Amino acid sequence: MDLKELFDKIEENIDKKITLTGWIKNHRKQKEFGFIDFSDGTCFKHIQIVYDNNISNFEEIQKLHVGCAIKITGTLKKSLGAGQDYEVVLESYKLEGDCPEDYPIQPKRHSMEFLREQAYLRPRTNTFQAVFRVRSMAAFAIHKYFQENGYIYVNTPLITTADCEGENQMFKITTLDLNNPPKLQDGKVDMLADLFKKQAYITGTGQLHGEAFALAFKKIYTFGPTFRTENSNTKTHANEFWMIEPEIAFCDLNDLMDIEEDMLKYIVKYILDNCSEEITFFDKFIQKGIKEKLEKLVNSKFKRITHHEAIDILKQANIKWEFEPNYEDDIAKEHEKYITEYFNTPVFITTWPKDIKAWYMKLNEDNKTVAAVDLEVPGIGELMGGSQREENYDKLLERIKEMKIDYNSVDWFCNLRKYGGCYHSGFGLGFERLIMYLTGIENIRDVIPFPRTPGNCDF
Amino acid sequence: MDLKELFDKIEENIDKKITLTGWIKNHRKQKEFGFIDFSDGTCFKHIQIVYDNNISNFEEIQKLHVGCAIKITGTLKKSLGAGQDYEVVLESYKLEGDCPEDYPIQPKRHSMEFLREQAYLRPRTNTFQAVFRVRSMAAFAIHKYFQENGYIYVNTPLITTADCEGENQMFKITTLDLNNPPKLQDGKVDMLADLFKKQAYITGTGQLHGEAFALAFKKIYTFGPTFRTENSNTKTHANEFWMIEPEIAFCDLNDLMDIEEDMLKYIVKYILDNCSEEITFFDKFIQKGIKEKLEKLVNSKFKRITHHEAIDILKQANIKWEFEPNYEDDIAKEHEKYITEYFNTPVFITTWPKDIKAWYMKLNEDNKTVAAVDLEVPGIGELMGGSQREENYDKLLERIKEMKIDYNSVDWFCNLRKYGGCYHSGFGLGFERLIMYLTGIENIRDVIPFPRTPGNCDF
Numbered sequence: 005m006d007l008k009e010l011f012d013k014i015e016e017n018i019d020k021k022i023t024l025t026g027w028i029k030n031h032r033k034q035k036e037f038g039f040i041d042f043s044d045g046t047c048f049k050h051i052q053i054v055y056d057n058n059i060s061n062f063e064e065i066q067k068l069h070v071g072c073a074i075k076i077t078g079t080l081k082k083s084l085g086a087g088q089d090y091e092v093v094l095e096s097y098k099l100e101g102d103c104p105e106d107y108p109i110q111p112k113r114h115s116m117e118f119l120r121e122q123a124y125l126r127p128r129t130n131t132f133q134a135v136f137r138v139r140s141m142a143a144f145a146i147h148k149y150f151q152e153n154g155y156i157y158v159n160t161p162l163i164t165t166a167d168c169e170g171e172n173q174m175f176k177i178t179t180l181d182l183n184n185p186p187k188l189q190d191g192k193v194d195m196l197a198d199l200f201k202k203q204a205y206i207t208g209t210g211q212l213h214g215e216a217f218a219l220a221f222k223k224i225y226t227f228g229p230t231f232r233t234e235n236s237n238t239k240t241h242a243n244e245f246w247m248i249e250p251e252i253a254f255c256d257l258n259d260l261m262d263i264e265e266d267m268l269k270y271i272v273k274y275i276l277d278n279c280s281e282e283i284t285f286f287d288k289f290i291q292k293g294i295k296e297k298l299e300k301l302v303n304s305k306f307k308r309i310t311h312h313e314a315i316d317i318l319k320q321a322n323i324k325w326e327f328e329p330n331y332e333d334d335i336a337k338e339h340e341k342y343i344t345e346y347f348n349t350p351v352f353i354t355t356w357p358k359d360i361k362a363w364y365m366k367l368n369e370d371n372k373t374v375a376a377v378d379l380e381v382p383g384i385g386e387l388m389g390g391s392q393r394e395e396n397y398d399k400l401l402e403r404i405k406e407m408k409i410d411y412n413s414v415d416w417f418c419n420l421r422k423y424g425g426c427y428h429s430g431f432g433l434g435f436e437r438l439i440m441y442l443t444g445i446e447n448i449r450d451v452i453p454f455p456r457t458p459g460n461c462d463f
Numbered sequence: 464m465d466l467k468e469l470f471d472k473i474e475e476n477i478d479k480k481i482t483l484t485g486w487i488k489n490h491r492k493q494k495e496f497g498f499i500d501f502s503d504g505t506c507f508k509h510i511q512i513v514y515d516n517n518i519s520n521f522e523e524i525q526k527l528h529v530g531c532a533i534k535i536t537g538t539l540k541k542s543l544g545a546g547q548d549y550e551v552v553l554e555s556y557k558l559e560g561d562c563p564e565d566y567p568i569q570p571k572r573h574s575m576e577f578l579r580e581q582a583y584l585r586p587r588t589n590t591f592q593a594v595f596r597v598r599s600m601a602a603f604a605i606h607k608y609f610q611e612n613g614y615i616y617v618n619t620p621l622i623t624t625a626d627c628e629g630e631n632q633m634f635k636i637t638t639l640d641l642n643n644p645p646k647l648q649d650g651k652v653d654m655l656a657d658l659f660k661k662q663a664y665i666t667g668t669g670q671l672h673g674e675a676f677a678l679a680f681k682k683i684y685t686f687g688p689t690f691r692t693e694n695s696n697t698k699t700h701a702n703e704f705w706m707i708e709p710e711i712a713f714c715d716l717n718d719l720m721d722i723e724e725d726m727l728k729y730i731v732k733y734i735l736d737n738c739s740e741e742i743t744f745f746d747k748f749i750q751k752g753i754k755e756k757l758e759k760l761v762n763s764k765f766k767r768i769t770h771h772e773a774i775d776i777l778k779q780a781n782i783k784w785e786f787e788p789n790y791e792d793d794i795a796k797e798h799e800k801y802i803t804e805y806f807n808t809p810v811f812i813t814t815w816p817k818d819i820k821a822w823y824m825k826l827n828e829d830n831k832t833v834a835a836v837d838l839e840v841p842g843i844g845e846l847m848g849g850s851q852r853e854e855n856y857d858k859l860l861e862r863i864k865e866m867k868i869d870y871n872s873v874d875w876f877c878n879l880r881k882y883g884g885c886y887h888s889g890f891g892l893g894f895e896r897l898i899m900y901l902t903g904i905e906n907i908r909d910v911i912p913f914p915r916t917p918g919n920c921d922f
Contacts, residue, residue: 006681008613025713026681027883045680045712046613073678073885075713100713100885101854107882124672124875125882127679136680140616147606154467154505157599161913162621162665162688163634163703165920175622175636175658177665179692182635182644182652193641199634199692199702200920206621206636206665213583213913213922219532220586221504221595222465222485229621229687233638233658243658244622253504254484254534254559395560416583416922423566423584424486426532426559454620454672461624461659463672463875 008046010080014090022092023077024051025100027128030111033066040068041111042076042092048134048281052085053078055094065094070111071103071128116450123454123463131289134282135451138275139439145274146227146248146435149267155250156221159228160210165202166413174205175231206231210249211364211430212417215393218251218428219420225250227435235458239447242436244456251430257375257392260429261352264379264388265306268350273302275442282443291444297383298442307347310355311335311373314343321346334360337385344382351380363407364417365391366427367399377431384441390431397421467506469539473549481551482536483510484559486587489570492525499527500570501535501551507593507740511544512537514553524553529570530562530587575909582913582922590748593741594910597734598898604733605686605707605894608726614709615680618687619669624661625872633664634690665690669708670823670889671876674852677710677887678879684709686894694917698906701895703915710889716834716851719888720811723838723847724765727809732761734901741902750903756842757901766806769814770794770832773802780805793819799844809840822866824850825886826858836890843900849890856880 005022026044037056043049053076055065068074078092085091108122109129119126126132150157163177179199180186186194195202210226217224226249234241252263276283276298287295309317311331318329318339327336335343335353343351356376358367365374375392394400400418404411411418439451449455454463464481485503496515502508512535514524527533537551544550567581568588578585585591609616622636638658639645645653654661669685676683685708693700711722735742735757746754768776770790777788777798786795794802794812802810815835817826824833834851853859859877863870870877898910908914913922 006613025885045615046682071883073712073883101880101883103883104881109882124675124879125679127676133679136617136676137615139618140610140614143616143618144606144610147603151599151603154465155599156504156596157602158595158912159598159602159688159705161703161911161915161920161922163690163915163920175638176641177634177636178641179634179694180641182637182639182641182662183650185641191642199694199917200915201918202920203641204920216583216922217586217595217912220584220592223505229618231622235638235658244620246618253532420583421560422563423568424530424532424560424562426484452620453617453676456620456622456659458658459660461620461622461661461663463620463675 006046007042007044007049007051010051011047011049014080017080018082018090019079021077021079021095023075024092025075026073028068028070028072028074028103031068031070038066040094042074043133045128045133048130048137048285052083052088052091053094054091059094065097068099069103069105069107071107071109072099073101073103074099116447120449120455127453130285132450134279134285135439135443135445136453138279138282138442139435139451141278142271142275142439142442143227143435145271146225146267148274149270150223150225150250153223155223155225156217158210158214158217158224158226160207160213160217160226160249162206162229162231163200163204164207165200165204166207166212166417173233174208175233177204177206208232209247209432211251211432212414214249214251214430215417215420215428218253218430219425222253223250224252237458239449240437240440242448242452242455242457245448245452246435248433248435249430251428253426253428255392255429256427257354257377257429260390260392260431261306261308261354261377264352264377264390264431265350268379268387269302271438272298272442276302286444294444301350301381304349306350306352306379308352308354311353311357312355314339314351314353317346318342332357332359340380340385344380344385348382350382350387353378353380361391363403363409364393364400366394367403375429381441384437387437387441388431388433390429392427392429395421395425395427397425465505466501466503466508466510469510470506470508473539476539477541477549478538480536480538480554482534483551484534485532487527487529487531487533487562490527490529497525499535499553501533502592504587504592507589507596507744511542511547511550512553513550518553524556527558528562528564528566530566530568531558532560532562533558575906579908579914586912589744591909593738593744594898594902594904595912597738597741597901598894598910600737601730601734601898601901602686602894604730605684605726607733608729609682609684609709612682614682614684615676617669617673617676617683617685619666619672619676619685619708621665621688621690622659622663623666624659624663625666625671625876632692633667634692636663636665667691668706668891670710670891671873673708673710673889674876674879674887677712677889678884681712682709683711696917698908699896699899701907701911701914701916704907704911705894707892707894708889710887712885712887714851714888715886716813716836716888719849719851719890720765720767720813720836723811723836723849723890724809727838727846728761730897731757731901735761745903753903760809760840763808765809765811765838767811767813770812770816771814773798773810773812776805777801791816791818796844799839803839803841803844807841809838809846812837812839820850822862822868823852823859825853826862834888840900843896846896846900847890847892849888851886851888854880854884854886856884
């Protein structure tokens with residue numbers, strides 16, 4: 005029986021004999037009795053297992069180490085002790101896997117840095133049990149939201165030859181021997197000898213391919229890994245991370261904001277409803293007030309302003325900025341923070357200067373701004389970025405020339421505008437960013453099972 | 464309104480004015496009236512739009528091309544014509560995006576080969592509408608099954624430095640300039656200059672990392688892309704594909720077979736319940752009898768035999784084999800076919816010769832076989848492969864030496880056996896193989912949105 009099943013039907017099981025398999029999280033030994041803190045990872049709750057010296061193999065049991073895998077049989081009882089409502093009175097056990105005393109995960113507080121060095125063991129700690137359960141549940145909430153709303157899940161390819169992001173931002177992949185690649189007469193590597201007969205990359209976005217499917221299924225979403233080569237060691241950068249990229253045909257920027265708001269509230273509500281113990285834990289040990297923050301988001305009405313209006317507000321603020329707000333520029337972290345605090349709610353900022361946004365975004369009639377939107381959320385800053393896409397073939401081509409993008413690698417993408425193209429929009433949500441928001445965890449390395457950052461790929 | 468919403472509440476909408484956005488799939492024009500076959504991709508069904516010359520812009524409407532994106536308003540009526548139950552009497556329309564007459568997707572039967580060359584447009588055809596909707600629904604069914612049964616979804620890393628599969632089977636990734644990489648004195652590439660300071664790969668499995676999480680959460684699954692460099696142009700090979708890899712602690716080979724059987728029936732039933740129109744389409748145009756085949760699987764009891772028993776049956780068969788069955792060898796396609804037809808049901812084959820299976824599989828007491836299991840399914844052959852894992856540290860180490868695997872790249876994986884390891888099992892399900900089974904599509908290139916095969920990475 006899983007511990008989750010037991011807790012789901014705990015009252016029915018009182019005085020019944022039960023069998024559990026799992027691990028010893030802590031073991032307090034007294035002269036005549038002992039308490040085992042037991043968990044099997046299927047729920048955040050642990051259960052206490054008690055035994056006394058009436059049990060036949062008392063001395064053997066007392067030697068059981070923290071970390072051991074055991075199978076236990078006993079009777080579930082209401083607990084008379086403080087600290088837990090139920091306990092299992094041990095009748096018999098079987099040691100499934102021992103654990104030496106130098107086991108790194110002892111029942112005490114370890115630093116996050118130490119636990120990163122034990123990446124393969126850290127999911128056994130309370131913090132990471134909570135984080136990775138929330139990650140799993142949030143992933144499901146996302147699928148559930150989109151499927152219930154009629155979206156098609158598309159597995160866009162990770163291997164790509166479209167270098168629209170600039171090849172320096174993408175990992176090159178190859179099957180060639182790097183030490184001895186076949187060469188052309190001019191000394192360059194003969195890419196025709198590689199598996200795809202040209203340089204291929206692993207991609208940083210599924211958007212281009214997602215658009216092709218949106219123009220067939222109307223509403224689609226991707227949810228998969230993406231890669232960036234950024235040589236950046238910050239709390240928010242990783243070289244491998246997961247993205248959700250919905251794309252919707254016959255959808256303008258206002259429709260898109262409706263969807264973003266609806267989706268985010270749905271996910272947060274799902275986590276509040278299904279991970280209440282984990283959220284209570286985060287509230288106590290990771291980020292005070294996080295529960296209230298999440299509940300507030302579900303019940304809020306997101307604000308919508310233009311980039312120009314945002315700059316107005318920033319300029320009028322009586323603050324000495326590190327970066328002076330400017331109508332032509334992006335907004336800095338400090339600005340994001342001010343804007344969300346100013347409105348005390350998530351804020352959509354729309355209508356951005358075209359020069360600081362991507363080439364595929366729809367040019368507004370002013371010829372200066374694009375129909376882009378960033379969602380700024382209190383406490384985390386930018387959580388999603390989206391836009392209406394340029395649906396005009398000629399305008400798109402002009403932008404491609406301006407940005408010096410290789411047309412041949414995106415010709416099919418441009419053709420989508422020729423063959424029954426229509427106004428359409430999409431956004432990207434960084435999954436790790438969302439998990440950081442939901443858990444209060446401040447370093448992206450601590451919401452990814454095995455994080456990849458510059459120089460770090462050991463597990 | 465989406466077409467799916469309309470069909471879900473079709474009777475309520477009769478005689479009501481409705482607005483739809485979508486695409487013209489066909490356009491039959493008569494002198495005084497016309498019929499537009501209209502779809503928006505949100506469901507497999509199309510709807511007919513009718514108009515006659517009483518409409519003000521009759522001549523303009525008659526010029527609308529196949530493939531156009533339009534917005535239409537009209538009144539829903541029960542249809543008096545043959546071929547459809549309902550139709551929309553057109554009142555007004557807006558052309559959202561034109562489509563030239565050379566549009567490659569015309570309302571006629573195109574070959575699968577031709578459509579592969581139009582990969583960005585083919586999701587608009589009936590066949591690919593059905594295939595990719597089933598793919599999306601099946602993905603959700605998988606998530607739903609595991610989440611309902613208390614599994615944790617784990618995003619195992621794709622970038623890895625563990626070369627346990629043999630580096631020739633994995634794509635190397637790099638940020639270095641292939642034409643001019645930094646070199647060491649001995650002439651080799653200086654991998655310390657690369658982003659991860661060593662050679663990294665994109666992986667073909669999440670199992671090793673999955674095991675680390677199973678020993679923390681008891682029941683986990685992965686569902687993500689995997690890569691293989693195989694230079695193989697067959698109907699069943701792709702260089703990028705998706706895998707589902709569940710891993711369960713305190714689970715032996717029999718428990719594992721129970722889970723595999725339960726999961727597969729759940730997915731197939733979900734598709735039968737939620738994609739009945741698509742399945743009917745496949746039954747008619749792709750693979751006769753597929754509906755019955757799927758229904759039969761849901762109601763069958765899977766057979767369980769050993770590899771030795773399978774070879775016995777093959778040897779006793781009165782058949783001239785291309786590959787002679789042998790107790791020491793793998794079984795060939797022709798053998799798989801015979802075995803599933805012999806039992807007329809899916810068959811689990813267990814207890815395989817260790818030399819033809821992977822190094823991490825549990826060695827049986829005979830020292831000759833491993834606790835592995837393949838599921839053979841009528842009509843498709845091997846669908847899943849799994850095993851109990853070697854939980855004994857010393858035996859695992861011995862196998863690693865035998866197989867000449869670099870211990871340093873899997874030391875943490877081995878340590879899982881030292882720190883509260885326990886008997887545990889897992890399996891892999893190739894997602895594309897499953898979709899081929901569910902749809903009757905015979906070429907893996909036609910169940911992947913943008914397939915990657917040797918020399919093919921154009922979109």
